[in-house]
Amino acid sequence: MTASTYLQVAIDVPLRRTFDYLAPAGVAAERLVPGIRVRVPFGRRDTVGVLLAVKSSTQVPGRQLRRAEALLDEHALLPARMLALLDWAARYYQHPIGEVVATAMPQWLRSGRAARLPRARSWRLTSAGAGVDTDALCKRAPRQARLLRRLAAAGALDETELLADAPGGRSALRRLEQLGLVAVCEPAAAAVVAVSAARAAGPPLNAAQENAGNAVIAALGAFQPFLLEGVTGSGKTEVYLAVAAAALARDRQVLVLVPEIGLTDQIVQRFRLRFGAAAVVVLHSGLSERERFTAWAAAGRGQASVVIGTRSAVWTTFPRLGVVIVDEEHDLAYKQQDGFRYNARDVAVMRARDERVPVVLGTATPALETLHNARQGRYRRLLLPQRAVAAGAPRVELVDVAGSALADGLSPRVLRAIAEHLDAAKQVLLFINRRGYAPVAYCRACGWISRCGRCDANMVYHKRRGRLICHHCGTEQGFAGNCAQCGAEHLLTLGQGTERIEEALCARFPGHKVLRIDRDTTRRKGELETSLASVRDGVARILVGTQMLSKGHDFPDVTLVAVLDADGRLYGADFRATERLAQLLVQVAGRAGRGERRGEVLVQTRFPEHPLFSVLFRAGFSAWAEAALAERSQAGLPPYSALAMLRAEAKQRSPVHAFLERAAAILRARGGAPVAVLGPVPAPMERRAGSYRAQLLLQASERAALASAVTRALPELEALPQIRRVRWSIDVDPQELL
Ligand code: ADP
Ligand code: ZN
Ligand code: ZN
Numbered sequence: 001m002t003a004s005t006y007l008q009v010a011i012d013v014p015l016r017r018t019f020d021y022l023a024p025a026g027v028a029a030e031r032l033v034p035g036i037r038v039r040v041p042f043g044r045r046d047t048v049g050v051l052l053a054v055k056s057s058t059q060v061p062g063r064q065l066r067r068a069e070a071l072l073d074e075h076a077l078l079p080a081r082m083l084a085l086l087d088w089a090a091r092y093y094q095h096p097i098g099e100v101v102a103t104a105m106p107q108w109l110r111s112g113r114a115a116r117l118p119r120a121r122s123w124r125l126t127s128a129g130a131g132v133d134t135d136a137l138c139k140r141a142p143r144q145a146r147l148l149r150r151l152a153a154a155g156a157l158d159e160t161e162l163l164a165d166a167p168g169g170r171s172a173l174r175r176l177e178q179l180g181l182v183a184v185c186e187p188a189a190a191a192v193v194a195v196s197a198a199r200a201a202g203p204p205l206n207a208a209q210e211n212a213g214n215a216v217i218a219a220l221g222a223f224q225p226f227l228l229e230g231v232t233g234s235g236k237t238e239v240y241l242a243v244a245a246a247a248l249a250r251d252r253q254v255l256v257l258v259p260e261i262g263l264t265d266q267i268v269q270r271f272r273l274r275f276g277a278a279a280v281v282v283l284h285s286g287l288s289e290r291e292r293f294t295a296w297a298a299a300g301r302g303q304a305s306v307v308i309g310t311r312s313a314v315w316t317t318f319p320r321l322g323v324v325i326v327d328e329e330h331d332l333a334y335k336q337q338d339g340f341r342y343n344a345r346d347v348a349v350m351r352a353r354d355e356r357v358p359v360v361l362g363t364a365t366p367a368l369e370t371l372h373n374a375r376q377g378r379y380r381r382l383l384l385p386q387r388a389v390a391a392g393a394p395r396v397e398l399v400d401v402a403g404s405a406l407a408d409g410l411s412p413r414v415l416r417a418i419a420e421h422l423d424a425a426k427q428v429l430l431f432i433n434r435r436g437y438a439p440v441a442y443c444r445a446c447g448w449i450s451r452c453g454r455c456d457a458n459m460v461y462h463k464r465r466g467r468l469i470c471h472h473c474g475t476e477q478g479f480a481g482n483c484a485q486c487g488a489e490h491l492l493t494l495g496q497g498t499e500r501i502e503e504a505l506c507a508r509f510p511g512h513k514v515l516r517i518d519r520d521t522t523r524r525k526g527e528l529e530t531s532l533a534s535v536r537d538g539v540a541r542i543l544v545g546t547q548m549l550s551k552g553h554d555f556p557d558v559t560l561v562a563v564l565d566a567d568g569r570l571y572g573a574d575f576r577a578t579e580r581l582a583q584l585l586v587q588v589a590g591r592a593g594r595g596e597r598r599g600e601v602l603v604q605t606r607f608p609e610h611p612l613f614s615v616l617f618r619a620g621f622s623a624w625a626e627a628a629l630a631e632r633s634q635a636g637l638p639p640y641s642a643l644a645m646l647r648a649e650a651k652q653r654s655p656v657h658a659f660l661e662r663a664a665a666i667l668r669a670r671g672g673a674p675v676a677v678l679g680p681v682p683a684p685m686e687r688r689a690g691s692y693r694a695q696l697l698l699q700a701s702e703r704a705a706l707a708s709a710v711t712r713a714l715p716e717l718e719a720l721p722q723i724r725r726v727r728w729s730i731d732v733d734p735q736e737l738l
Contacts, residue, residue, distance in 0.1 A: 005029065006058040007068055009038055009049035012102035012110065016714065019049070020058040021068040035076025035083055039069045039112060048072065048112040050101050052083060073115055077300070078104060081354055082317050089347060094644075094710050094730045095340045103340050104315035108293035115297070121184050123173070124156040129181035143172035148181065154276040156185050160294060161278045202238050202274065203388075209235050212382040213242040219358040220247060220322060225349050227329075227374045228362040229622075230384025231393070232590025233554075236362045237267060238388070240325050241274050243360065248275065248305050252322020252357075256308040257344055259331035259551070265529065266554065267327065268308050275306060283309030283316065286525070311336060311344040314351060321355045324348050328551065329361035329370060330583055335735045343733060345370075364590060364621070365583040368632060371625055372639035394561070394592040394599030396617040402606040408504035409496035414562045414602050415508065421600075422512055422541060426559040429543045429591055430501060431550065433565055435518040436460035437500045438493035441468065443483040450479075454690040461493045462520070463503075473689035501544045501564065515540035517549050550587045561592040562602040570610055573684050574737045575637055578612055579628060586621050638733075642703035644710055645737065647683070648728040649691040655725035656680075656694045664696055666716045671709030675700045684737070691727075697737070707732075 007021045021040050023032060032054045040049050086104055090097040102110055109115060129148060138145035146166060151157055163169040176182045205213060216226055230236045244254045258267055271280045281295045281304035298304040300317040307316050311334055326348050334344040352359035361370055374381040399413045421428050440458040441450040450459040452470035459468035461479060469476040482489055502516040515531055522528040534540045535555055543549065569581040593599020615624045633640045646663055648656045660680035667677045676699045683693035700706035710730065717723060
């Protein structure tokens with residue numbers, strides 16, 4: 001190794017730069033492959049970095065240059081294409097490359113552990129096992145029967161896959177082994193049989209599905225984004241499955257992104273049923289480090305045919321990617337809201353471009369950005385105008401609640417409708433976007449209200465737990481109904497949350513099981529699944545939930561949906577508030593009448609005349625979106641301009657403003673006329689978790705002008721003495737102006 005070889009290394013620190021090192025003593029030049037991990041000294045500690053490039057010169061003076069200690073991998077963990085994507089993302093999102101690269105790797109690897117797959121065993125049926133009548137066995141030993149069926153379907157299965165979502169599976173497996181019905185086989189066998197075991201064909205596609213699927217399939221092998229716009233229940237998932245099957249038939253892998261873990265469930269099951277359990281690997285934040293790494297590595301080695309995952313799965317590496325699918329592309333969950341603030345939907349499109357594969361953005365309610373891209377011809381629009389099965393679109397009715405005193409937030413009209421649908425042996429679904437019992441407690445005697453001491457917000461009363469809890473910072477205190485200030489008893493609790501609605505419904509409909517689904521009732525693993533099962537079994541008759549419930553779940557017996565608090569977002573400060581409300585209302589309405597009977601949707605509002613409702617419910621989401629795009633265009637808002645937000649916070653107000661004032665001056669100087677610098681202004685909730693927060697909004701009609709202004713200004717901002725007294729961040733394409 002000559003002395004003129006330098007390693008350019010990305011290190012997981014919040015600095016907008018890379019670090020140069022000498023190669024470890026005595027390693028051959030061929031081993032210095034970009035994308036491998038290197039152990040390097042950093043300050044006074046050791047850390048694991050990723051080799052980005054090998055260079056023949058460095059700016060670092062000789063005596064400061066340190067030597068890398070060891071190379072941790074034989075082969076690149078991050079292929080050149082992924083490194084290029086990460087480099088793009090770091091520049092696009094103005095985020096330190098070291099943190100960006102770290103995002104792309106499972107924690108298991110970041111901490112320097114061996115990249116070898118933990119050797120999992122695979123299982124197959126013995127010939128005795130293949131002869132078992134699983135239906136008969138199912139009566140005595142359902143768990144054993146289930147494992148046998150899985151093996152019969154897949155041919156052979158990796159142990160983790162075999163035991164996935166199989167409670168009590170491990171002991172059942174041991175028993176099957178003792179009985180000689182299953183046996184261990186070579187791990188490679190499992191990967192090979194995975195796809196060939198595909199079976200369980202879906203329903204024949206209808207004409208619209210067929211068209212959409214064929215359009216994407218025809219584009220396999222080249223970059224082409226598609227917007228698959230289909231009303232809820234129109235059979236988008238069947239189109240995904242058809243496209244995936246075509247990609248798999250060409251020996252290509254498939255990446256499917258979904259917004260949330262609770263959602264993965266149904267879609268994962270459908271993919272597993274279609275392609276065999278072993279072919280489908282799941283990636284989400286609920287996995288252990290080891291499970292995450294195993295899944296990531298299976299994709300990276302081409303062993304997993306389909307990866308279904310949440311946001312960060314967009315960084316999974318694939319040797320043979322064939323197509324990318326982004327389900328519910330409008331969902332806010334794709335945008336990371338802290339640290340590296342990327343939008344996985346947008347990264348997915350970039351990724352597809354790099355890999356030269358099609359990308360399908362599916363939704364019933366496209367984001368306005370996506371629609372704009374479709375109108376500009378950048379994305380091809382595919383429509384599924386009708387539900388695949390079921391009756392027509394649900395009937396929507398606005399319930400005017402202006403000036404009427406509601407019993408626990410429920411209007412007489414809604415109560416009557418609930419009774420009718422329950423009498424018809426149907427299920428009903430009620431949405432209210434706040435958990436807890438009541439958003440505030442108030443003392444009439446002394447005027448005390450349940451303010452959070454650390455936020456500009458009220459603490460929410462959680463009756464079941466007997467506590468007041470701040471939903472912004474997590475501060476809590478016990479509450480037994482007494483005033484914290486004067487001791488008066490029986491304080492008023494104002495407004496409604498899911499708990500209060502649940503209580504009111506239990507009292508009014510005593511013969512019917514009420515089920516509440518929100519973050520409080522689904523915190524523990526498996527709780528959401530149990531709840532959803534009791535809905536599907538028909539045990540639960542009335543469901544009360546937050547937005548969580550609006551997504552994806554298919555409940556054929558729900559015929560009535562009521563939205564109790566639509567108004568909160570009609571006049572929100574954020575220009576996207578109405579877009580979110582329109583999407584929510586359409587998604588929610590899509591929960592009604594998925595079975596044979598036509599659904600009914602009631603929306604309680606004090607503003608029934610608001611144009612959002614009339615356009616949305618009379619003319620439909622597309623018409624609303626056209627109007628909204630026209631408004632955005634007039635106001636020069638995204639997608640007709642680019643935004644970035646510089647946020648800062650500190651324990652005192654003055655350093656925040658001092659920093660942002662200086663930052664604004666620099667950005668104005670760097671951006672010139674094309675970049676508008678608005679602010680600084682306090683954040684809509686100025687104080688949160690004890691910090692004062694403020695922001696600068698940057699706006700430009702050309703994205704490039706904005707990007708270059710920020711890129712040029714950042715080194716100057718980072719050199720400001722005022723920056724040391726604040727926490728700050730830059731958010732490119734901010735989704736929430738909070
Ligand atoms: P989406 O993803 O658009 O909400 P799904 O793919 O979940 O829609 O389809 C809704 C329901 O319709 C599912 O129960 C699905 O099995 C069924 N379905 C979809 N396509 C067809 C079809 N071509 N024929 C019969 N049933 C279908
Ligand atoms: Zn708080
Ligand atoms: Zn009081």
